[in-house]
Amino acid sequence: MINSTTSNSSTTETAVTCTNCNLDNLCIPKGLPRSEIGELALLVNRNNIRQKGEAIYHTGSPFRGIIALRSGSAKLLSFDQNGNELVVDFILPGELLGFDGLSSQTHNCTAIALETVNYCHLPAYKIEILAINTPGLSQVLLQRSCNQFDAQVQKMMLNRRSAEERVACFILHISDRLRIRGYSELEFRLSMSREEIGNYLGIAHETVSRIIHLLQARKLITVKSKQLKILNKKELFSFHTT
């Protein structure tokens, strides 16, 4: 129930469309008139699966379209000249990815599944078809793309803060995104490693460990390996204002 992937991969393929998907008010269709969603639904490839560690797309591969995660989570990576990974973002269910390839028609990021993922795929050439038949869609995509810009600004803000504030904000940010998607906001699983969190936040993984330890000592959270529970959201949130 908590997982949005429910059956339908068998006989009645056409039964699941954007119109009745439980992500319909989060995913691409959000903000589109009902009539246009129908048109969108016909163009989307559903039920694509990737196992943990597998790539959804690679840096350098041609842009093949926009992807919407239905379940599972992923990380978006970039690489520097020496081949060092940079974790650009984490993607949670109901969120979109693929924008990193739209401009140049070639992906400059790699998307890797952090656990088994099920995703829908809106092929690139169909975006152009939709742009003509369904003007609303271009607007929606443009909005989503700009949304990512807003998120980047928040990310830049974090880079001014201490390691402690970064980790606290990171936890709250994940919590918030899960809440919007209808999951528990106070208890969830961090599907990424300490290493990946540190990379994303721009701090060493040892520091992530130390700070998680610290937050536990202060009774703000409890952590058992990857399972996390927020005990005192209010005080955790105070890092925002500090």
Next chain:
Amino acid sequence: MINSTTSNSSTTETAVTCTNCNLDNLCIPKGLPRSEIGELALLVNRNNIRQKGEAIYHTGSPFRGIIALRSGSAKLLSFDQNGNELVVDFILPGELLGFDGLSSQTHNCTAIALETVNYCHLPAYKIEILAINTPGLSQVLLQRSCNQFDAQVQKMMLNRRSAEERVACFILHISDRLRIRGYSELEFRLSMSREEIGNYLGIAHETVSRIIHLLQARKLITVKSKQLKILNKKELFSFHTT
């Protein structure tokens, strides 16, 4: 000549359009078919002026459209809870801004002129008109928006590097953007203060000073107040690979 703002603010207003503007292959029209540029040209407000220090738009103000700088430069700011400035980006001639307001229809950044600027303005409601009549434009805007995403990834990379590398890369990045716009890539004016550079790069302004001093001592650049000359681009560039 080096300045793209040339006369025409007087009688023959209609003489300057997107079709004959010297920025036409950099600005919004880039990538649009000739016919569609004509349509775009009719909808754009030209010759808007702001003096140094004046705002082009404010955080919280309603989104009024996409802006293309014709001459001068600007900084894009965001503010944290305590009202501290965060320099999100610098905008050079021929570059676009305003995407920070597209998603929510309200700007979450403030754009301030760093020197006298002249800009064109594509009003928001006309973007929707264009989306219907000129499907190519939506695509172009979407591409530009995603371009900014790519730039953000580069910015994140910089945050992993030492202060020295950040300053070196900053100089090269400005140089490169000016080159594309047809200005000298080896000698130019930094229109922003050390404080603003430091804020942008996530380092103290004293550190910016110290490193500029260092780069001069190594004969890689010379700096006289805001005037900068690159002496050894190759070695300066080696910071990229380090």
Next chain:
DNA sequence: CGTTCACTTGACCCCACTCAATCCTAGTGG
């Protein structure tokens, strides 16, 4: 049951921050 990899914890050290003093430079007014 052993191997491997993620995570934790400790010790040490360095880069860049902060604070503070001084030096420039552009702008202003006499």
Next chain:
DNA sequence: CCACTAGGATTGAGTGGGGTCAAGTGAACG
């Protein structure tokens, strides 16, 4: 034309947050 001023830029001294390195612990998996 020069003196004065204010804000930017530079330079120095001292310090601490978080990085690195290294060792130890735990948990997952074949």
